[in-house]
Amino acid sequence: MAEVLRGLERRDGTPQVADVTAAGASALGVDALAVSLRAGDGTEPLWCSDETSRRFEDLQFTLGEGPGPDTLRSGAMVLVPDLAQVRSDRWAALAEEATPVRAVFCFPMGIGAISVGVLTAVRRTPGALTTSQVGDALVLAAALTARLLGNGEPEATAASLDPPHTLHRAVVHQATGMLSVQLAVSLPQALLRLRAHAFSSGRPIADVCHDVVERRLRLEHDDNGTPPPHAEKD
Template sequence: MGVDRGRLADGLLAIVEDSSDLDVLPERLCRACLAALPVDGVGLSLMGGNHVGERALLGASDSTGVRLEELQFNLGEGPCASAFADGRPVLVPDLGDGDAKGRWPMFIHEAETTRARALFAFPLQIGAISMGAMDCYRTRPGPLHEVTEALVVAEAVTLALLHAQANGGGRGLADMAIGHHAAVHQATGMVSVQLDISIEEAFVRLRAYAYRHDRSLDEVGADVVARRLRFTDVPQ
């Protein structure tokens, strides 16, 4: 039996309307999605492109969901990023599959250290409006048969987030998402000044340094902001 589109949309919008704290809204939406779909966890990311300021974690239902979203933010690849770029679902019933490893080698290598064994990503979009992606993971490999239902859920989440954006009282969803990676955004600007390069290139340098030293972007960003790391001292 499929998900009732109207009831789910009403339920998600009710969460938005009843929430007095926008900081907990993404997690509540994730948990509502988790209750509606036969998956073990859900994550949401806002997206607008492929460089700093245009991708950020919005929320997740648990620590594994957070980890999967942050890996894709750190590495710049993964099913979530592909679903947004392609504007269609990206279904990975087995993260150990050779095709997945060939398409997202860095992400799959790291994702295999988590509890996730299957990952299904859906764009958050309505018509020409595209704002991010929803990741659903399972702790066991196998296909997701409820793709149509998941698309209904993703559309309802998009409606709920658009509603929150319109009623945020001056504080937008992008501000909430950027808060998860504040040091990275500040560090990108500092590296841009240090090396006299564009913001986009500075972000690529940060990402490459983090990957080369097996660290997260947030950790590297914090070191740059605290002036423990200067990219003028990093061999190029």
């Protein structure tokens, strides 16, 4: 982990934060890490070390529940060594849909009362983190927060954070706006309809939103997604 942190402090562009998250997963003894930033009432994933972590972040977003959202709201760690053992009234749908993830560990990213985001570690097998691993994860979360905030140095701008070329959920925001206008509902209600359709259809929410934006899918007031009867014109 000391080597991971030294790499994160470098400003020459190598390694990038995406590389650091992959190395951090190995150092913490987990299968994958994800770094998500606060965006409104939810999060926007910036870096995921593999597809497993990205899918889990999407699942939490679709369901609107899970250890990540809980950490974002409370500002406290949420450590789940075995999702299968979580009581049914906590995250009922998440435990059933989270395959292949079995263990999740979420660490707050922030300064004082200011919440910046969440560092999420996932495992494909159940098992708790050791005290040392929890300590390392908290240090990594703090280091990532400092990197994202630029350490207060003018030259450390957002451009130094090697972000993805596009925000992962940009299409979700676009589809939410379109659906809000089409159905004359609020943005939160439109997002709930998109989430409900993604969950009921078993599809990633990003795929559903792409279809809405490209007008391949039209959601009606009854939440049933149907293809448009003909191509729509702007």
